[in-house]
Amino acid sequence: MPNSTSTNIKIACLTFVVSIAMSMSAVATTIIYSGGHEIDEVAAALGDVTLAGANPAAGFADADLAAAIGDGQTGLYGAYDALVLGENYSSFSPAD
Amino acid sequence: MVLGAHGDEVAFLNDTFGYVVTNFPASSTDHTPINRVSGDGPATLLTLDGSWFIDGAPGTLIYAREGGGDAGFIDAYGSGTVSWLAWDFCECSELDSDQAAWFSVLGTTAIGGGSSTEIPTLSTWALLALSMLLGVVAMAALRRRI
DSSP states (O other), X not given: XXXXXXXXXXXXXXXXXXXXXHHHTOBXXXXXXXXXXXXXHXXXXXXXXXXXXXXXXXXXOHHHHHHHHTTSSSSTTXXXXXXXXXXXXXXXXXXX | OEEOXXXXXXXXXXXXXXXXXXXXXXXXXXXXXXXXXXXXXXXXXXXXXXXXXXXXXXXXXXXXXXXXXXXXXXXXXXXXXXXXXXXXXXXXXXXXXXXXXXXXXXXXXXXXXXXXXXXXXXXHHHHHHHHHHHHHHHHHHHHHHO
């Protein structure tokens, strides 16, 4: 078998394995948490649910929350699946 | 998703989403059982410190307190989902074992309505690329044999 064909087959196999691995590990729920009691233990206990990166365990302050959320795609923490409003949302308005 | 807030959740839910819910008066520390009435999740939760209940939950009621009081709901709203749980997730010296069931509800029932969300990946494109690559390799092999 020519070397080029052998190399192509190796690349194809590697691509296949990587693709399968990505498919199997691509299900998760990322939450953004705002204002309330500590929720880091909660997120850690939830298995496939994770707290967004650098999300304070006690939640974001109001102003920081808006920056963190962004539009769900381009915000500071990128795509997320759920916004969890902790106990301290009395200052939020419908406009927020 | 909205968590319990010592009664403030009523005004928030009504003002923000147009619901008509009211507070249901009940002790927030007596460990009264809360039973699942729909969906998946633990069959029973306990009323933990910081739990506040409502009446008139919109959408699908998922948990109800024994003796009265709604303790969790999920409602389709716009292109998303609004959910609420009665507990504020204050550890407040509650046993970890008593909190565990609430954590489970937070993760598997209230968030996303019971299903996790698939994150878009390149796997589809990778499989398409793989198919094309295999096709090219096959064509090359055939041409060499002819």
